[in-house]
Amino acid sequence: MSGRRDYQDPLLSLWGSKKRAVFFVVRERTQHQAHPILARNVVLFTLIAKGRPSTELWDLFYHFYVSAETLSILRTHAADLVEASESTEEWASSPYGRYVQYVDKATLQELRRYWTRYASTEEFPQARTAIAQRSKEIGSLQFGTGILSAGPLWFNASETMGHVYREFWKTGVVAGNIHHGAEPLLGFHLPETFQEIVPRQRGGASVQAKRAVAVAKSQFKAWCESFSDYVNSNRVHVSFFCGEALALSHGLQLAITLDQKPGHVATAYAKPWSACPLLLDGYANLNASGDLPCDPFHVIDTSNLGDHVGFINVISATAPLLRRNASSVLYTESLLMASENISASLSTVLGSDVATFSLLIGLAPSGLLTGVTLDSVSNETALFKFMQGDTNRQKQYRMRVSWKHPQFSDASVVGVLGSSASTGSDLQVKFQAKELADYLFDIYKTMFAHEDVSKLMAQFTRMNVGNYSVDLQRYTRAGMAALLRLVRATVQVDWKQTMHLFDNHLVTDRSLMVGSNSLQGLYMHLHIFGVWTNKCLESSPNQLRTGFGLSFETNFWRENAGGAEGETYRLYRQDSRRNWNTCSTCSFQAFFGNVVYDDSTMNASIVEEDEHGWLGSADLVVTCAVPAFGLLIGPKNGIRAALKINTNPDSQTRFARLGVRMAVFETGFNDGKRLFVCRDAPKLDTLRSSSTQKQWIKKVSSQNQSSFQTLVKLYAGHRATHLQSHVDFPQNSAGSKALSTGAAVTVIENSPNTVMLRIGSSLERQVIFPFPIRGSQSKTRIARQFVLDRGLNENCIGPKKTFQLALETTGAHTLIFATGIRHDLDLGSLVMEAYVMPFTIPRVKELIQPLHALQETEPCAIRVSHDESILWKRPALAERCRTWKHKLTCEYRKEGAPLSTKEGKSPLCSCGEGNISGTKLAKLGLNKWAPFAKYAIRVAIAPIFPVLYVESSMSDILTPSRAGRLQHVGSSAPSSTGQTLKPAGAVAKCDNCGKAGDGLQVCGGCRKVRYCGAECQKAARKEHKRDCVRD
DSSP states (O other), X not given: OBOOOSTHHHHHHHHTSTTOOEEEEEEOOSOTTHHHHHHHHHHHHHHHHTTOOHHHHHHXXXXXXXXXXXXXXXXXHHHHHXXXXXXXXXXXXXGGGGTEEEXXXXXXXXXXXXXXXXXXXXXXXXXXXXXXXXXXXXXXXXXXXXXXXXXXGHHHHHHHHHHHHHHHHHHSOSSOOOSTTOOTTBTBOOGGGGSSOOOGGGTHHHHHHHHHHHHHHHHHHHHHHHHHHHHHTTOXXXXXXXXXXXXXXXXXXXXXXXXXXXXXXXXXXXXTTOOOBOOOOOOOSOOTTOOOSOOOBSEEEOTTHHHHHOHHHHHHHHGGGBOSSXXXXXXXXXXXXXXXXXXXXXXXXXXXXXXXXXXXXXXEXXXXXXXXXXXXXXXXXXXXXXXXXXXXXXXXXXXXEEEEOGGGGOHHHHHHHTTHHHHTOOOEEEOOHHHHHHHHHHHHHHHTGGGOHHHHHHHHHHHHHOBOGGGSOOOOXXXXXXXXXXXXXXXXXXXXXXHHHHHHHHHHOOSOTGGGGGHHHHHHHHHHTTSOOOHHHHSOGGGOSEETTEEEEEEEEETTSSSSTTOOEEEEEEOTTSOOOOOOOSOOEEEEEEEEEETTTTEEEEEEEOTTGGGSOSEEEEEOOOOHHHHTBSOGGGOEEEEEOOOOHHHHHHTGGGTTTTEEEEXXXXXXXXXXXXXXXXXXXXXXXXXXXXXXXXXXXXXXXXXXXXXXXXXXXXXXXXXXXXXXXXXXXXXXXXXXXXXXXXXXXXXXXXXXXXXXXXEEEEEEOSSOOOOSOGGGGGOOOOOOOOOBOSOOBSOOEEEEEEETTTEEXXXXXXXXXXXXXXXXXXXXEEEEEEOOHHHHHHTHHHHHHHHTTOOEEEEEOHHHHHHHTOTHHHHTTOOSOOOTTOHHHHHOSSSOOSTTSOSSOSTTTTOSOHHHHHHTTOGGGGGGGGGOEEEEEXXXXXOTTHHHHOTTOSBOOOOOOOOOOTTTOOEEEEEEOBOTTOOOBBTTTOOBOSOOEEOTTTSSOEESSHHHHHHHHHHHTTTOOOO
C-alpha cells in the first residue's frame, strides 16, 4: 500500500521484488493536483504493458516539449482509455482490467476526465505559456535536493545536478520533472555516475550530466521491462484511489476487519471539496462471496503524508492495516523539520516519548530497537547544512522511519507463541488506568498546543526565525478520537475508568482555554468512533444539570423539543456567570452545489454538485456533525452558526480584516434558507457509524487477546520505565513446590525480548516481553536482526580481501571472502559483497590443508565478543542479497533461523551454499579461495549509522536494569519479573522518582545508581538491595 503518487515507487519495487506476486493500492493525498498525476501514471503503466519502447515513454513523461509523433501516441492511447473506462464493468473486461483496478467508481470517472482532455487536445498552448513563465520563476532558484540521487557520492554531484536543474528549466528536455522541488533527476540512483569526476577541460558538468541522464534512462528501461514481465505473467495488480488517504485507510479498516462488501453504506466522504461518498465499489471482478480483494498489507509506505495531515493521524489510520508478522513494515517519512532539535524530531511529531508510544500502538521504529540504521545520514546532513542559512523557507530534514512489530523480530518469542504469531494473536500490554489517562492527556495537550494562549507568543517568535512542522495545525478532535479508538482495541486496561479520568482532565484543564470550545465536538467524535459515550449524549436533558464540563440553570419550558413522543424537555441556559456557550469543530466537509432540504425526513440532499468548484457559480455547502445537546441550550433565536478561520499568529495577521471572531460567514438558527439541521450529512449514514466502530473495536480487541500479558509502568514524565510480566505456577506444580520450599530464583537474559526464570538449580521458565528489554546481562542488547530485502547495484569497485571472525577466547569461527564494494541504491550507502563460510568440525577436518595455505595470505582478523559473534550469525546478511530460493528441505523449516549460535556449528542453512564455483574464483585470481567455494554463501555487509532520533527518544529503554522482581503469594505461587527500561548515555536520573538533575547523590553501595537524597534512597531500598553490588 503506497501513499506515493509518483510512478517510480511501484516500478522500482517490482524491479527489486524478484518473482513474487505483488498487490499495490496507490492512494492519494488531498491536493487537487493529484488527479492528473494518477491519470498520467495509468497512461504510463498501460503503455508499458502494451510494449511501447522505453525511449518513447521517456520522451512522453520526461519532456515538457514533445514532438508531434509523441503527442500522437498520447492522444491515440488516451482515446483507447476513454473507451475502456465508460464503466467499471467495461474497464474490468478490457485488457487493462487484469492489472489496473480502482478502489471506487468515482476514481475511474475522475481519471477519465483527464484522459478525455488528452485525447481531444491537438496542442497545449496554455500549458506552454505556463511552463515558460514557471521556468523563469524557478529556473534561477537553487534546490540542493538533487544530490540525494548520488548517494554516498553526493559531494561529487553538486555541480552536475545544479547544471541539470538549470538546463532542464531552460530547455525542458534534459531529463524530467519528478519532484515538487523541480529536481529533474531526483528519484533515480546515480552514484555510479559520480565515481569519477570529469574535469572541466573535458566538458565538466555538461559531460557528467549526459552520463547521469544515460544512467537514468537505463534504469527507467529496466523498470519498464520488469513491469511488463509482471503483467504478462499476471503477477501484479495496481489499485488506484483518488481521494483523501485517511478516509480510505479508515474505510479499509472496517471493510477488511468486518468483511464488509463493496458499495456498503458510506460513513465518510471520499475527498475534500466533494460530496462524493467513499463506497469502495470500484472492483468489478470479485470472488464468489463478493469480498474485497484486499487483506492486511505486508508493506505500507505513507510517503511524507504526515507532513500534511499529522503523524498521529497517519499511524492511527494505517497501523491496523499492517499484517502481523516479522517482515511487515510501515514506513513514515517527514521532509519538514519538526523542531529546532533534529534529535528530538520523532518524539516531537508524536507528541510523546517514542518508546511509550510504541508500546501503546504495538509498533516500534526499527532504529529504536537496534540503536543503529543502515540508512546513510550523511546526505541529509549535508543538505541540511547547505540550506539551513535560509530562514525564509520551511526548514527541511528528511526523516524516514520503519515501524515494525517488535516482538515478532525475536525468534524466541515466536517460538513461545507458536503458530499464533502468524495468525494475529500476539503479546498484549496492560496499563493502569490513571497512568494511561495521564499519558493520553499529555498527548492531547501536545496535539492542540496551539490552543494554549500562553504559548502563542513563543510560537510567533519562533516562526519569525524559521518555520517548523510542529507549528502547523494538523489535528482535530476526530483525530484524537481515532487514536483513542486504536488504543482501546490494542491494550488491556480498565477503559471506563481510563476515560473517566481522561474526561476529568479535560474538564478541569485551564491551559487550553481556547480549546475548551471544542469539548462538545470531542465528546461527539468519541461517540461516533465507538470509543466512549458521555452521559450528556445518552441522558434526557431533563435529568441533567451539568454537561460538557458546564453547569446550567432552568430557563423555560418548550414542548416536545426533540424528545420522544409525549415527553417534555426542560431547556437550560448557561449559568449567568458565563452567559454564552460555543461549540467549535474543525471536522467538516465543504463542496459546491445546490441543496434541497426535506422537512419530513429532516435530511438534506445534493441536487447537483458543481464540478467547477471554486471556479463555478454554485453555493459553498458546509456540513458538519454537532451534538444535539448544544442545540437545546437557550432560546432558539440565540443560536448562531458561523464558518470561521482557525486562530493562530499567522491567520490573525493575514485576515485581520475579519475581526476578532475571524468569521467568514455567520447566520442565525432561524435562517431556514441557509441553515439546515439534519439527521445526517448528505449522502452519508454516520448514524450507523458508532455501532459499526464498536464492532470493529470488539473484533480487533478479541484478536489482540493473549495469555501473554505485560504491565507497562509509567513513571516520571509519563514515560515507560518498566515492563512487568507475571508468571503463574499452578498449585502443586513443580514450580509452586520449589518456591514454597524457598528455592532460589534468578533471572537470566535469554534474548532481546525474553528472560529465563530459573528456580532452584534445574527448573526454568521463559518469560516473554513485547519489547526489547535489558536484564542483568546488558551486552546482549546489541544482538538485533536486520530484515532487509533491497536491490544492489551490480557495478562493484574496490579491492578484494580475506577476513576471519575470531572470538576473543577461542579463535576464528568464520571466514569472509570480500569480492567487491557495491552501491546500495535504496539506502544511499555502500555495502561489501562477500562470501562467508562458517567453521564446523567436519569442514575444518576436510579443509585443514587449504586453511593452512590461506593463513599465509594473512587474513584480517576481526576480534569479536561472544555477544557480537551472535549478532554476526544472524541470517539477515545472507537474506538481503540472495538470488537463490530456499529448498523444501531447508533446515530453517525445522530448526528455525539461525540454526545455531554455538561454536563448531553453522548458523546458516545449506540452500545458498556453492552458488559461486571454484573455477570462477580462479578466474578472478582467487585460487586460494577455490577449495571453500562449495560451502560459501553470498552476503552483503553494510556500514551502520546512528539514528538521530534515538538519543532523545529511547526513553528509559536501554540502560542496565535491576535483574528483576520476584514474589510469590499463597499456594498458587504466582511469580513476576519486571525489567527496567533506561537509555544508554541518558541524563542521570533518580532511581526512585525519575527526576533528572546534576545534584543527584550516588549510591554508596554499588556506585551505579543515583538518588535525590536520603528519602528517595530509603523508598527504593527494598527493590534496589538485591542489585546493590559493586563490580
